[in-house]
Amino acid sequence: MSPPILELRRLRKTYGSTVAIDDVSLTLGRGEFLTLLGPSGSGKTTTLLTVAGLIEPTAGSILLDSRPIDALPPYRRDIGVVFQSYALFPHLTAARNVAFPLEMRGVPRADIDRRVARALMLVGLPDQAARYPRELSGGQQQRVALARAMVFEPKILLMDEPLGALDRKLREQMQLEIMRLHRELGISVVYVTHDQEEALVMSDRIAVFNRGRIEQIGPATELYEKPATRFVAGFLGESNFFPATVAEATHGYCRLNGGTLRLRARDSGLPVGTRAVVAVRPERMQIADGAGDPGDENGVTGMLSDVIYLGRSRRYVVRLGDGQEVSSYEQVGSERVLGPGTPVQLSWRAEDATALPED
Amino acid sequence: MRAWRWLRGTVCVLVTIYMVAPLAIVVIISFSSAAFLQFPPPGLSLQWYHKAATNPAWLHSFAISVQITLPSALLATLLGTAAALGLSRGRFPGARAVAALLMAPMIVPTIIIAAAVFALAQRWGLYGTITGLVLGHTLLTIPYVTATTLTALETVDRGLEQAALTLGATPWKTFRRVTLPLMLPGVLSGLLFAMVISFDELIVSLFLSTPEVQPVTVHMWSDVRGDVDPTISAVATLLFVFSVVILLAEGALRRRNKPVETIMRPAL
Numbered sequence: 001m002s003p004p005i006l007e008l009r010r011l012r013k014t015y016g017s018t019v020a021i022d023d024v025s026l027t028l029g030r031g032e033f034l035t036l037l038g039p040s041g042s043g044k045t046t047t048l049l050t051v052a053g054l055i056e057p058t059a060g061s062i063l064l065d066s067r068p069i070d071a072l073p074p075y076r077r078d079i080g081v082v083f084q085s086y087a088l089f090p091h092l093t094a095a096r097n098v099a100f101p102l103e104m105r106g107v108p109r110a111d112i113d114r115r116v117a118r119a120l121m122l123v124g125l126p127d128q129a130a131r132y133p134r135e136l137s138g139g140q141q142q143r144v145a146l147a148r149a150m151v152f153e154p155k156i157l158l159m160d161e162p163l164g165a166l167d168r169k170l171r172e173q174m175q176l177e178i179m180r181l182h183r184e185l186g187i188s189v190v191y192v193t194h195d196q197e198e199a200l201v202m203s204d205r206i207a208v209f210n211r212g213r214i215e216q217i218g219p220a221t222e223l224y225e226k227p228a229t230r231f232v233a234g235f236l237g238e239s240n241f242f243p244a245t246v247a248e249a250t251h252g253y254c255r256l257n258g259g260t261l262r263l264r265a266r267d268s269g270l271p272v273g274t275r276a277v278v279a280v281r282p283e284r285m286q287i288a289d290g291a292g293d294p295g296d297e298n299g300v301t302g303m304l305s306d307v308i309y310l311g312r313s314r315r316y317v318v319r320l321g322d323g324q325e326v327s328s329y330e331q332v333g334s335e336r337v338l339g340p341g342t343p344v345q346l347s348w349r350a351e352d353a354t355a356l357p358e359d
Numbered sequence: 360m361r362a363w364r365w366l367r368g369t370v371c372v373l374v375t376i377y378m379v380a381p382l383a384i385v386v387i388i389s390f391s392s393a394a395f396l397q398f399p400p401p402g403l404s405l406q407w408y409h410k411a412a413t414n415p416a417w418l419h420s421f422a423i424s425v426q427i428t429l430p431s432a433l434l435a436t437l438l439g440t441a442a443a444l445g446l447s448r449g450r451f452p453g454a455r456a457v458a459a460l461l462m463a464p465m466i467v468p469t470i471i472i473a474a475a476v477f478a479l480a481q482r483w484g485l486y487g488t489i490t491g492l493v494l495g496h497t498l499l500t501i502p503y504v505t506a507t508t509l510t511a512l513e514t515v516d517r518g519l520e521q522a523a524l525t526l527g528a529t530p531w532k533t534f535r536r537v538t539l540p541l542m543l544p545g546v547l548s549g550l551l552f553a554m555v556i557s558f559d560e561l562i563v564s565l566f567l568s569t570p571e572v573q574p575v576t577v578h579m580w581s582d583v584r585g586d587v588d589p590t591i592s593a594v595a596t597l598l599f600v601f602s603v604v605i606l607l608a609e610g611a612l613r614r615r616n617k618p619v620e621t622i623m624r625p626a627l
Contacts, residue, residue, distance in 0.1 A: 053524075053525070074525050075526075080525070080526075083522060087516070091541060100536070101526035104532060152526070
């Protein structure tokens with residue numbers, strides 16, 4: 001395997017006593033699309049701007065193409081950045097904006113014209129070259145910003161919530177465009193977003209940030225199926241959580257007791273006696289009519305408090321005996337319709353439950 | 360309610376008359392056909408303009424004014440802009456103190472500055488020289504340039520400068536290609552303000568000029584105190600017109616270059 005194009009080693013940035021990022025380490029493979037996902041203030045943008053050279057880290061180092069770039073100013077790093085605000089130069093036309101990085105590199109005029117035309121073609125704006133940014137729509141400005149960040153063929157492309165200002169439909173369209181460009185040009189991308197759906201759609205791998213640290217990094221399916229922390233289980237998709245104590249661990253599974261609950265879940269190496277939470281995805285919970293006995297494990301009973309029709313699916317909100325609310329999704333299409341106030345049972349398979357350390 | 364509106368209207372009109380009347384009287388007298396100051400004038404004539412334009416003393420003082428105003432406005436613009444850049448983009452200890460110091464000439468009574476400049480000019484042999492007057496005026500106008508340029512710089516998004524850096528522009532090129540073009544309207548406003556202020560300035564000029572080297576304002580001052588000749592009203596009107604033209608130019612500049620907002624149209 002070729003060495004990673006980008007490597008962050010234990011990056012740390014503090015502002016006074018505030019820690020913006022701490023112990024952030026990751027690698028980006030050649031041609032890989034890596035998303036930094038997290039709530040606002042979790043350090044993902046700080047990490048990105050540190051890579052761009054716009055923020056100086058307090059500690060740690062950055063290797064681009066196996067060479068440390070910590071001492072390089074942003075204009076010597078050869079990294080393309082797409083900003084959330086687009087940051088297009090208002091006094092220059094779209095074409096001159098795209099030409100800017102080439103002019104800074106002393107590319108001959110004729111080459112500049114050819115490459116600018118090609119870049120604008122790639123982002124689908126061949127006819128808007130002479131327009132000023134204020135004459136372009138948000139989506140078009142975004143495309144110009146993208147063309148400008150790619151035209152000089154940087155080693156990597158960084159994108160900071162580039163679609164944050166666009167409406168939903170356009171955002172989904174741009175997601176596909178960016179993925180197409182990524183595929184066609186084979187660029188390595190670090191993408192920042194707080195939108196977990198966007199992360200799931202676009203990424204080869206996702207790094208989930210929380211409070212300045214990476215909680216987990218891996219392909220979307222791995223993060224979704226095997227979240228390593230309670231935060232990841234709750235932030236990427238939805239999860240129901242049941243507090244419990246590890247009673248026994250065998251063969252990749254563990255038994256846990258939480259009050260009257262008897263639970264069996266995939267083991268994440270928690271020692272016996274640990275306070276834990278068991279995370280279960282709502283769509284993996286089977287809902288059944290009737291009070292009855294929920295079985296000897298992985299089952300709860302409660303009262304249906306809300307049924308929300310979502311088009312593709314129906315969301316059931318069940319209030320358990322102890323007052324906790326649990327969600328369950330069911331594909332629409334089953335003829336059975338339960339109404340609020342109905343006593344119900346929820347059950348799930350042990351392989352759909354994950355025992356996680358309590359925060 | 361009605362009475363209140365009447366009262367308000369009357370007060371507005373009276374205040375306006377109070378403010379405009381002296382100016383109007385001067386302008387009207389400047390077109391008078393009488394041989395001495397008389398209001399209302401018996402008839403209209405351009406004689407005083409003719410006199411001002413042919414009187415070598417007035418022409419000389421006009422020339423002196425121009426020789427002071429242009430270099431001092433340019434120098435103030437250069438220094439004021441540099442100061443604004445440092446204050447807005449640099450991070451250094453004592454920035455606030457420097458800013459306060461730069462703005463001081465706006466607050467410190469001009470007479471005090473004039474006295475201080477006078478003392479220095481004498482010691483440095485700049486008394487009665489164009490150089491001395493240029494330096495004195497520069498001192499007075501720097502705060503205006505700094506203020507307008509600082510305001511202009513606030514409207515230049517720092518994100519644009521950061522973007523330029525990531526695109527391969529050195530800090531100098533970032534300034535040349537991004538910051539400067541975007542702040543230029545503010546700099547030009549500052550330049551125009553500096554010109555108006557310098558051209559109208561009397562107090563510091565009074566302290567630094569000699570009969571040989573005296574700008575228009577000082578010439579007017581000494582004239583008013585001697586024999587009052589309506590020529591002065593023609594000169595005053597010309598000064599007034601000059602200020603109005605410059606301020607209109609500044610206004611036009613401001614309208615044409617209002618901060619570029621990003622117009623977000625509905626999707627594509």
